[in-house]
Amino acid sequence: MIRRNRILRTSPAIRAMVAETILTPADFIAPLFIVEGTNVKEEISSMPGYFRHSVDLTVKEVKELWSMGIRSVLLFIKCEDHLKDNKGTEAVNPDGLMQRAIKAIKDAVPEIVIMTDVALDPYSSFGHDGIVENGEIVNDATVEVLSRMSLSHAEAGADFVAPSDKMDGRILSIRNTLEQHSFHKVGIMAYSAKYASCLYGPFRDALDSAPGFGDKKTYQLDYANATQALKETLMDVEEGADIVMVKPALYYLDVIKKIKDEVQVPVSAYHVSGEYAMIKAAAKMGWLNEEKAIIEALTSIKRAGADLIATYFAKDAVRLL
Ligand SMILES: NCc1[nH]cc(CCC(=O)O)c1CC(=O)O
Numbered sequence: 001m002i003r004r005n006r007i008l009r010t011s012p013a014i015r016a017m018v019a020e021t022i023l024t025p026a027d028f029i030a031p032l033f034i035v036e037g038t039n040v041k042e043e044i045s046s047m048p049g050y051f052r053h054s055v056d057l058t059v060k061e062v063k064e065l066w067s068m069g070i071r072s073v074l075l076f077i078k079c080e081d082h083l084k085d086n087k088g089t090e091a092v093n094p095d096g097l098m099q100r101a102i103k104a105i106k107d108a109v110p111e112i113v114i115m116t117d118v119a120l121d122p123y124s125s126f127g128h129d130g131i132v133e134n135g136e137i138v139n140d141a142t143v144e145v146l147s148r149m150s151l152s153h154a155e156a157g158a159d160f161v162a163p164s165d166k167m168d169g170r171i172l173s174i175r176n177t178l179e180q181h182s183f184h185k186v187g188i189m190a191y192s193a194k195y196a197s198c199l200y201g202p203f204r205d206a207l208d209s210a211p212g213f214g215d216k217k218t219y220q221l222d223y224a225n226a227t228q229a230l231k232e233t234l235m236d237v238e239e240g241a242d243i244v245m246v247k248p249a250l251y252y253l254d255v256i257k258k259i260k261d262e263v264q265v266p267v268s269a270y271h272v273s274g275e276y277a278m279i280k281a282a283a284k285m286g287w288l289n290e291e292k293a294i295i296e297a298l299t300s301i302k303r304a305g306a307d308l309i310a311t312y313f314a315k316d317a318v319r320l321l
Pocket residue numbers: 117119121129164165199200201202203204216271272273274
C-alpha cells in the first residue's frame with residue numbers, strides 16, 4: 001500500500017487540521033416568532049424548546065443572540081385573527097406587529113442584521129402567500145402588495161427583506177420600490193429555491209398560517225425538479241437579489257450545491273421547522289443523540305455550499321461549537 005487514507009484520521013488534532021468545513025456563529029440566521037402582548041413566551045407544541053415571544057422578550061432574546069456571536073435574525077409575526085384579510089392590509093400597517101418589532105430590535109441592538117419575512121400567509125384569511133381570486137393565487141396584484149410590504153419593513157429599519165412567497169417578478173419589483181424610495185442599503189434575501197414541502201408543518205402551527213384550502217404547489221417548487229430551482233435562482237440574481245436561499249435544506253443538498261456552483265452571491269439554506277422537529281422527536285425517544293445530530297446536520301448543509309444557515313438550532317449550535 002502506498003496510500004493509507006486512515007493517516008489523516010489518526011487523532012482529533014489531525015482531523016481538526018484537515019477539516020474542510022467549520023461552522024462559526026456568523027454562519028447562522030436565527031428565525032424568531034413574534035406575538036402581541038408583553039412578557040409572553042409560548043412554547044410551540046410541534047417545536048419543543050422553541051418559542052413565540054412578545055416584542056419585549058424578543059428584544060431580550062436578540063441581545064442574547066448578539067452576545068453569542070450570532071449576527072442576524074429573521075423575523076416572523078403571528079397576526080391576530082381579526083386583522084387577517086385577503087389584501088394584506090395589516091402587512092403594510094406602519095404600526096403593525098412586524099414594524100414595531102423591527103423598531104424595538106433596531107433600538108436595542110442596532111448592529112444586528114434584521115431580516116424580515118415578506119409573504120402574505122400570516123396575514124391572509126386564506127393562509128396563502130398571495131391574494132386569492134376565484135380559488136387562485138394571483139401573481140401581479142400580490143407582487144404589488146409585497147413591494148409595499150418590503151418598503152414598510154425598510155421604513156421601520158429592516159436591513160434585509162426576505163420574500164418567501166415565490167410569486168414571479170417580485171424581486172425586481174421590490175428592488176425598484178426600494179430604489180425609488182432611496183433605500184439603497186436595504187438588501188434582498190430571496191427565497192429562490194423554495195420547495196412545496198411537508199417540512200413546513202410545525203412553522204404553520206407556530207404562526208397559525210396553514211393554507212385554508214388546497215396547497216402551495218402552484219407557486220412553490222416541485223421537489224421532483226432541480227433545474228427550475230437553478231433557473232429561478234439565476235433570475236432572482238438578475239432581478240437584484242443580494243443573497244439567494246434554498247429551502248428546506250437537508251433534503252435539498254444537491255440543489256444547494258448546484259446553485260452554489262453557478263451563482264456569485266452568497267447562498268443561504270433554511271433548515272426548516274420540520275427538520276428541527278425530526279431531530280427533537282428522535283432525540284426525545286432516545287433514538288438519536290441530539291447534539292451530534294444538530295452539528296452533523298448543520299455541517300453537512302455548509303459542506304454542500306451554504307454560506308449562511310437559517311436554523312432554529314442557532315443557539316444550540318453556538319453552544320456546542
Ligand atoms: N411564506 C411563509 C414561510 N416562510 C418560511 C416558511 C417555513 C419555515 C419553516 O418551516 O421553518 C414559510 C411557510 C410556508 O411557505 O408555508
